Amino acid sequence: MTRSELLRRLAAAHPHLYKRDIERMVDTVFETIAAALERGQRVELRGFGAFTVHLRRGRRGRNPRTGRVVEVPPRRVPRFKPGKDLRERLNAVPAGGE
């Protein structure tokens, strides 16, 4: 499912709302999550999972083509951990069927 597919499904389930408002709602939710992660906050959505920000330490890397040593600066990466409910639902039917 893509963002536009998501908008279409939400609009179909909420016919009393303008599509424009559905779109603003979806954008507001993802923007609020992104802004929180930018501030280093945790985002915990019950029944779905939690986003956290982790720090990757800087390291000395090497350009594989030139062999030159380069400094890789420290950086922050977002992580998502699915909640128990979602993990259980993903495994409700034994995996390996596809």
Place this chain on the structure above:
Amino acid sequence: MGGKSGTVTRATLADAVYRELGLSRTESAALVDALIDEIRDSLVREGSVKIAAFGSFVVRTSGPRVGRNPRTGEVVPIAPRRTLVFRPSRLLRERLNRATAGAPRDDGG
């Protein structure tokens, strides 16, 4: 806003939707729940959800493995399992590393 301060929850998102769109609080909360449910159901049914400018969620299946009961030494098959992987978009990764971003928590990343 519910929950520990500094943690964003469904209530925080509902409040943001309420302020941004001017729908009722009840409807704002219901819409946030509908959005999260739709993403979750799609992942369970279809295995992937891609949100441009944010990131994508993809269900991965681990292969079947052979385990061993440590007490009896008996060989037991471990069924394949599904896990969910989040791949942040380039835009989100860049946002987290702008010069203006707050100090990172050092948790050994």
